[in-house]
């Protein structure tokens with residue numbers, strides 16, 4: 605049987621109650637392969653609503669971030685226990701927008717991964733280089749350093765998303781060979797230094813219904829983290845309805 609493919613919709617700070625309801629009703633009516641994990645990560649206040657809307661469907665709920673502490677004086681943050689109580693099975697951790705706008709460091713990411721796992725929520729850990737690092741050819745070193753500092757030891761499994769920062773929302777994507785190179789480097793590094801055997805590798809950054817299948821098939825990735833295209837009904841439904 606084919607491996608599961610993870611299609612992770614990162615809605616970021618988009619959609620409201622009405623537009624989320626409309627999109628979910630379209631997604632619910634799709635007949636999609638059993639091999640797809642259709643994971644939707646809405647902003648926090650939408651989570652309880654989306655949870656009701658996806659009841660008895662194949663859609664899985666995720667969050668876009670969590671705090672590394674389980675509770676406490678952290679104004680504006682959300683705890684992993686509340687995220688789990690609200691039905692989230694996954695949480696995106698270390699997205700470049702969190703790193704850039706909230707000054708999250710690799711050490712914060714590591715603590716968040718530990719907190720998520722301890723609370724039975726599966727982390728989807730983002731890594732990826734900015735454009736200058738790509739241009740000066742030090743991207744593999746940069747990504748390995750992110751992995752070294754972010755990923756705790758003794759994990760049995762890991763879902764990692766390679767998202768080059770210059771590809772996010774830009775319409776640019778790395779070549780197939782570029783993605784394969786990073787994938788092989790990450791998997792090798794994770795196996796050697798962190799002794800993780802079960803690794804799911806996702807790609808994210810300007811994924812759409814036109815480039816997804818080529819990237820998936822040629823790079824043999826386990827899925828995609830999708831921002832902009834996940835908000836457009838035709839785009840996300842064409843991806844989900846594809847040949848898996």
Ligand code: PGA
Pocket residue numbers: 614767771772773774808809810811829830831832833
């Ligand atoms: P994008 O975003 O698909 O709009 O490039 C991806 C992401 O930031 O996760």
